[in-house]
Amino acid sequence: MSTRGQPDTESTDDTTDPGSTGSTGSTGSTGSGPTVAETGEFGLIRAITRRLPVGADVLLGPGDDAAVVAAPDGRVVVTTDLLVEGRHFRRDWSSAYDTGRKAAAQNLADVAAMGARPTALVVGFAAPGELPVAWAEQLADGLRDECALVGASVAGGDVSSAAGIVLGITALGDLAGRAPIRRDGARPGDRVVLAGRIGWAEAGLALLRAAELPPEILRAHAEVVDAHRRPHPPYALGPLLAAAGAHAMCDVSDGLLADLGHVAAASAVWIDIDPTALPVPGPIRDAAAVLGADPLTWVLTGGDDHALVACLAPTALLPAGCVVIGRVLAAPTHVGPDGTRPDDRGAGHGVLVGGLDYRRGTGWDHFRQVT
Ligand SMILES: Nc1ncnc2c1ncn2[C@@H]1O[C@H](COP(=O)(O)OP(=O)(O)O)[C@@H](O)[C@H]1O
Ligand SMILES: Cc1ncc(C[n+]2csc(CCOP(=O)(O)OP(=O)(O)O)c2C)c(N)n1
Ligand SMILES: [Mg+2]
CATH class of the missing domain: 3.30.1330.10 (PurM-like, N-terminal domain)
Structure with missing residues (x-):
């Protein structure tokens, strides 16, 4: 790293204080210096x-x-x-x-x-x-x-x-000579793989929003609260999944179901998530227990963690750090409790959980969010 092109230095503060919230629950100090x-x-x-x-x-x-x-x-x-x-x-x-x-x-x-x-x-x-x-x-x-x-x-x-x-x-x-991995390349038969965390930031957000919670509860659930404050995207796996032959990829900013919904729509396919293959880590379960919430819904619909999801041929060699969480279908295979299949409504694409529609939302929408 150099200082090429930077203006002359002259500042109020010469220190490098990360001010990280860490696990203390404090939001760090910015001091009382000049405005x-x-x-x-x-x-x-x-x-x-x-x-x-x-x-x-x-x-x-x-x-x-x-x-x-x-x-x-x-x-x-x-x-x-x-x-x-x-x-x-x-x-x-x-x-x-x-x-x-x-x-x-x-x-x-x-x-x-x-x-x-x-x-x-x-x-x-x-x-x-x-x-x-x-x-x-x-x-x-x-x-x-x-x-x-x-x-x-x-x-x-x-x-x-x-x-x-x-x-x-x-x-x-x-791109270092590679083709960009778009949202419109998923093919029936592909495996859907996840790299990185989902549901963590949503769990932390839910605790922060529960205003009546005492600070010690936030401290006891520091892992998920910190996940809201700072995501940990698996950056290196983007190029690695591309090199492994990913047909489609996106990051999970709004929620797994919402973001895979964009892939399904762009690729004109159905994506079936296997809920039993999804990791629901202990810290998310623990936070859900505090609020009486459903941890799987946070994992399926929570945003802000910036995991990567990709669709690859079943023969593709997966880089370390990926979990297979579902598959890409040409059409839904399951019949719902009401006797209809998800494609009976004529959508032509969509994201399913265990073969069926998920009825507890899909993820964040800036203009529809109730706050
Ligand atoms: N104001 C805008 N003008 C042009 N393109 C936009 C605008 N807002 C969003 N888009 C495009 O729409 C697509 C979806 O946006 P978004 O959901 O924000 O993507 P991401 O989750 O990757 O940030 C992106 O390709 C983005 O560039
Ligand atoms: C104070 C606060 N309230 C709510 C949230 C939750 N939240 C805000 S935006 C968002 C989704 C991701 O942001 P967006 O601007 O949609 O990113 P993009 O999909 O464009 O990458 C979420 C989960 C938050 N991070 N902070
Ligand atoms: Mg965006």
Whole structure:
């Protein structure tokens, strides 16, 4: 990593405090230093960019009108996601550092889901003037550390004032000569494989939302609460599943059933999830017991963990770290309790659980979510 293209340094805070929420339940401290209104636009940009090393794929980093990023393959994978305070994270639930990790992870996982290696992020950041500069600095540290997991770095960005914090992140990636793994390539007979965790972040979110829970309960369930704050996408398995011959792949941002629903629709197939093959880990069961919730529903419909799901020929050799959780069908095979089959409604595609429709939702929808 070098400091190519970075502006001169001049900042309020020279420390690198991760401020991770860890398992303590605290959202970390951003100190009582200057606010972004006091430091001004260019002071804020300097405070952020001086903390961000520039990686090998970034030929010109922050400081000019635009960045220059290498595209060794000749094609560039590009994806963008917004994170809105109150919708994607809350400052009283997550530290600035964890929010940075999550914001980077959400985008880097989309690049991995195409079978590509992430190279760079561009970061839009809007915040109220009273935000401590230290919060923005710790956010930058989180972005930096999540990028470091995959060898990517922040190439540039933009700042603005706004009523609440909004992050608009764009990620770039390199396919290294491979074909992109799209959502429309699943074929009947394929195995459906899962890499990474699902249901963890939803379990943590449910506990955080249960306002009457004492802090010691949150601490006792730190694994799932921390999963809400910071996902752990299996980045390396994106390119590995591509190399293994994945016909289709996506990351699970909204929920397994919701995201596989996009694959089923794009591929015009049915995807049948075997609920007995799905891991329902102990920490998710334990959290469900606290709230009297159904842990399998969290696993099937919970978002925010950014696992990868892929469809591969039954003969494909699976990389280590994948679990077979279902198969791709040309048509449903089971008859429901009411005597009809799921395809009788004429959809032509869909996601089934144990051969039948799942009636407890599919996942997150920004405009339909009841909060
Ligand atoms: N405002 C928009 N303009 C153009 N394309 C969009 C917009 N919003 C979403 N899309 C596209 O629609 C598709 C689905 O979006 P989304 O569900 O957010 O995907 P993901 O879960 O991978 O982030 C993506 O290909 C995305 O680029
Ligand atoms: C404060 C708060 N409330 C609710 C959630 C749950 N949540 C918000 S967005 C989302 C789905 C993923 O985000 P989205 O913007 O749909 O990502 P994309 O599918 O575009 O990658 C979930 C599960 C959260 N993370 N934080
Ligand atoms: Mg998106």
